[in-house]
Structures are given as C-alpha cells and as structure tokens.
Amino acid sequence: MSPFNNYLTNLKKAAKILEADPSDIEALKTPQNIVNEKITIERDDGTDASFNAYRVQFNNARGPYKGGIRFHEAADIDEVKALAAAMAVKTAVVNIPMGGGKGGVEINPKEYSKEEIERVARAWARTMAPYIGSDKDIPAPDVYTNPEIMAIIRDEYEKVTGKEDPGVITGKPIEAGGSEGRDTATADGGVYVLERVVEKLKLASKRVAIQGFGNAGYNAAHILRKAGYTIVAVSDSKGGIYSAQGIDPDAIYKAKQEKRTVTSFYCEGTVCDMKRLEEDEARIITNDEILTSECDILIPAALDNQIRGDNAGDVKAKIILELANGPTTPEADAILYKRGIVAIPDVLANAGGVTVSYFEWLQNKKGEHWTREEVLGKMRPIMETALEDVWNFAHEKNVPLREAAFALGIRRIIEATHA
Numbered sequence: 001m002s003p004f005n006n007y008l009t010n011l012k013k014a015a016k017i018l019e020a021d022p023s024d025i026e027a028l029k030t031p032q033n034i035v036n037e038k039i040t041i042e043r044d045d046g047t048d049a050s051f052n053a054y055r056v057q058f059n060n061a062r063g064p065y066k067g068g069i070r071f072h073e074a075a076d077i078d079e080v081k082a083l084a085a086a087m088a089v090k091t092a093v094v095n096i097p098m099g100g101g102k103g104g105v106e107i108n109p110k111e112y113s114k115e116e117i118e119r120v121a122r123a124w125a126r127t128m129a130p131y132i133g134s135d136k137d138i139p140a141p142d143v144y145t146n147p148e149i150m151a152i153i154r155d156e157y158e159k160v161t162g163k164e165d166p167g168v169i170t171g172k173p174i175e176a177g178g179s180e181g182r183d184t185a186t187a188d189g190g191v192y193v194l195e196r197v198v199e200k201l202k203l204a205s206k207r208v209a210i211q212g213f214g215n216a217g218y219n220a221a222h223i224l225r226k227a228g229y230t231i232v233a234v235s236d237s238k239g240g241i242y243s244a245q246g247i248d249p250d251a252i253y254k255a256k257q258e259k260r261t262v263t264s265f266y267c268e269g270t271v272c273d274m275k276r277l278e279e280d281e282a283r284i285i286t287n288d289e290i291l292t293s294e295c296d297i298l299i300p301a302a303l304d305n306q307i308r309g310d311n312a313g314d315v316k317a318k319i320i321l322e323l324a325n326g327p328t329t330p331e332a333d334a335i336l337y338k339r340g341i342v343a344i345p346d347v348l349a350n351a352g353g354v355t356v357s358y359f360e361w362l363q364n365k366k367g368e369h370w371t372r373e374e375v376l377g378k379m380r381p382i383m384e385t386a387l388e389d390v391w392n393f394a395h396e397k398n399v400p401l402r403e404a405a406f407a408l409g410i411r412r413i414i415e416a417t418h419a
Contacts, residue, residue: 003082003304009330011085014407017397024414031081033057037127039105041119043112051120052076052106055128057137058084058099061416064135065101066091066354068142068171069153071120075104075143079304083142083325087354090347092409094386096358101137103128109144121149125156132157134167134365140357141171151176167364170357179360181375182353186323187219188376189352191227192383193344194297194321200391201342203318209233209295211240211287212302213253213262216323216350220299221249229297235290237302239263242293243282292316300327307332315341322346328402337400345402347409348390355379 008029015025035055043049054077057065067087070080080102088100105124109117131137141150150172157168172178181188198206206229210217213236221231231249233242238261241247255265263284266272272284285293291300291311298317300306304326307315312332320336320343322328328336328343336343359375362368370378394404 002078003326004078004085006326006330007082007085010402010406011410013399013403014410017399017403017407018411018414020410020414024417025410027417028059028085028410028413031056031058031084032060033131034077034081035128035131036077039120039123039127041116041123043116049112049116053104053124053127054080054106055101055103055131055137055139056080056084057101057131059088059413060099060137061413062088062092063096063098065137066098066140066357067101067103068140069103069105069124069145069149070142071105071107071109071117071144071149073106073108075106080104086325086347088413089406089409090351090354091358092412093347093390093405094351094355094382095389095412096355096382098138098354098358101139102142103139104142117149118152121145121152122156125153126160129157129160132168133161134165134361138167138357138361139169140354147171147173147176147178147182150178167361170360172360177360177364179356179363179375180370180372181379182356182360183215184219184223185356185375185379186216186350186353187223189355189379189383190216190220190299190321190323190344190349191223192352192380193349193387194224194319195227196384196387197319197342197344197391198297201318203296205296206230207232207244207295208297208299209242209290209293209317210249210299210301211235211290211306211327212300212324213249213256214301217299217301218249218253220301220321220323222253225249232295233285233290233293234262235285235287236262237287240285240287240290241265241282242285242290243280244294245281247280247282297321300324302327305329307336309335312336313339315339317341320344322349325350333400333402343401344387345405348386348401348405351386352379352383355382 084102166177301323309331312335
C-alpha cells in the first residue's frame, strides 16, 4: 500500500460511516492543484544540480492550504499527495480554519552543504511564489527543513513579490516572526491528547516506548517523564535502548546530539559498555524491536508504515500515540482494534504542530506576539475538544478512533464545500 492508497482506504471508510454523497467523496480523491517543477542550483564546485520540486494543494474549502515542506530523497509525488490530504483532514479534525497542502524537494540534504541547501530553498521559493501567500497557501517546516530554511523562503518570496508578507510561511525563528511554543508544539499537543485517553482508560501503569528521537520524540519523552511517566525505551534509525526500570531521555538526547545516535549513550560503534548496561538493567534493541517491546504506551515518532500487518499482532502497548505521519497501515489498524489497543491517529495526535502554526499565522496577521504560556493555553482546549469529539463519535459509531477522526474531518470539509 502506497501512502496515498492508505489515504484512499481511510476515505472510503469515512464515506461509509457518513453515508456520504459519492460525488462529495469523489472530489476528495484528487488534489485541487499539483505544482510539479524542476529546480536547478549551482553547487559549491561550480557544477549544476537539478531536483524535483513539488507543492500539492489538496483542499482549501475551510481556509488557505497549510502544510510542510520536506527535503528528502523519498519525497516523491505519491508521498506528498498523501501528506497534503492528511493535512486537510488534520486541520478539520482540530477545527482550525485552514485547508491542506504539502511541499517537497526530492533531495538527500546530507549530501549538500549548508550554502547549497540555502540555494535549494531559494529556488523552491522562486518557483512556488505564484502559488503561495498568507491568504493562499502557507508552508511550514517538515522533514529536514527548519526555522532557518523557513526564514530563507520568506525572504526570497518577498524579494520575488516585492511586498512584506510574514504570514506566508510558519515555523520561522522567533526573530523573524515565529511563534513561541512552536519548537515543542507537536509533542505538547500529543501529550494533551494522551493524558485524556490515559484518564478515560484509567491506565495505572505508564511505561512509554518512543520510536524516533528527533524533535517530537525527544520532547514527548521529556514532557512525559516530568509528568511522572516512565520512559522505558527510545530509538532512532540506528538502534535503541530499553530498560524496564526507566531511562533518562535528556541524557540520551545529549549523547545523540554529540554522536548522532541514541545507542552512543552506551556504545562506541559496535563496542558497548556491558558493565554500564548491566548496572542500568538496560539492553540495546533495534528500531523495529521497540514497536513490540514491553510498554503501556507506544509513540511512533519516526516514519510511515512502521506498524504493519506483520508486526501489529505483537504490539504489547495498550495505547499508541502517533506523533509520526502515517506510522500505521490500514491492515495493522484492523488488528490493533480487534485486540483492544487504542490507536490515537496522526490526524489528531500530532495536530499540535499545525495548531501552533495557525497561531503564528494569526499573530503575523494581527501584528501580535503571544507568550509561550498564551500559546499553550490556547492550544490545550483545541486539542482536548478535538479528542472529545473524536472519542464520542467513535463510541457512537462503534469504530476505531482513526475512522472516527477521518469521518469527522471529511464531514467538516464537505460541509464547508457546500457552504
């Protein structure tokens, strides 16, 4: 199943739940607009390099297109279409007045210098300038893009258009019109939702395993540990650490920042400090093993298609909080639901990021700057209300949370289209 086919599968389920008019559903099977261009830059050695550059504008019935830009070698058109569609649903699920879009450049950024990446960002901005704008389409950071790159894109866009438009892009540095709280927004929003589900299930044991230890994964670990949860496992693409007695995510994150891997906390390459591992009652695990490790809460915060039909039957967690986009396949969804595992879907679980992006856009529009406390204070009720809406709808229709979230989001998009 490709990422976009996964979206179509979820759309079909939503249509059945809603008993929707087929013409309304048909309109949501294809993006409203796809920009597919080649961009070329001069490399540091004087040679030229060309890349596929995309912007998929999926649906704007509820407001301007909204969604990230990823610089990734796997950022093909199918993946970007799927992410744009999911963003349209996500903004509708949390009921903010925006649509869904996604952008990308098919590039492995690790093979290019910082200066070359800036040229790529500026080339993307020049190419996409006719299609974006604060009232049209508002990009944001995603995989391998960051606040600095967003500031570069804003700068280039304003050069092309000849007008100041700080709201054209979100996820900017604070000094360039960014919002307080954006750095931890995905994790904060996910935790707000998770805490409500933990309360509803009356979960006594709170052992957490987190796959993916970047921004979202680390911040979730940091927040949850402070809240009294036990972080038993973390991993990145090169491996992970498991300890039933709990691990210190801050210390592990520091090691990862210094040596680029989670396992470097105990290991140098393939040589590990077995004495320290034994003292900490810890062991080295693979990135796949973390998905089926002994825990109560599993947080996939890495890439898509991680929980599949071949491993969903071995998942031991009682709750899955999807901070990654599309980490669970439709086949795995059915297995998890049958086993009574509550999967909080990405279109709800990781919507804290787009919610604070919306806040940044609002602040830019109004010429305001809110404190971190104001931002989080405004986000929490949005996330908690969205969880209640989805939870109640799921129990009313007797369907998994993902199907309920998709159905609610699709219904809101259809209603806005008719209006």
